[in-house]
Amino acid sequence: QVQLVESGGGSVQAGGSLRLSCAASRYTNCMGWFRQAPGKEREGVAAIAAIRDIDVYTKYADSAKGRFTISKDNAKNTLYLQMNSLKPEDSAMYYCAADSPVCPTIATMRYKYWGQGTQVTVSS
Numbered sequence: 001q002v003q004l005v006e007s008g009g010g011s012v013q014a015g016g017s018l019r020l021s022c023a024a025s026r027y028t029n030c031m032g033w034f035r036q037a038p039g040k041e042r043e044g045v046a047a048i049a050a051i052r053d054i055d056v057y058t059k060y061a062d063s064a065k066g067r068f069t070i071s072k073d074n075a076k077n078t079l080y081l082q083m084n085s086l087k088p089e090d091s092a093m094y095y096c097a098a099d100s101p102v103c104p105t106i107a108t109m110r111y112k113y114w115g116q117g118t119q120v121t122v123s124s
Helices: none
Strands: 004-007 010-013 018-024 030-036 043-051 055-060 068-073 078-083 092-098 118-123
Touching (some): 004 092, 018 030, 018 092, 018 118, 043 068, 055 068
Parallel strands (some): 010 118
Antiparallel strands (some): 018 078, 030 043, 030 092
16 A cells, blocks of 8 residues: 655746655655646656666656656655646646556556645646
8 A cells, every 4th residue: 555645736827847746655666647637537747667766767748748857766755746847738636646567657547546636727
């Protein structure tokens, strides 16, 4: 079992930045960030496989490439998502997820554990 708690969401203007955090109750190799806007399906944003900070693999959705960076601090069991150059279409509830048999992956159905989410709102 893994408990996940997201933080760092908020309201920013377009072009701004936010850093999301996800604290996990224990070490887990495979984690990811997802988002869901009202009326839309949950979609993958970024995922990471980080084994003892030596072998790190990441995967990004096309919408996140070049603007978002996923990272993980294994010592703190904490996942991060640095979001730059934010756009209004990035507005959504952002969730972190953990434990997938395939890693890294941004496929929603692969993950076993989910946090409660943190809201990101980007105004134009």
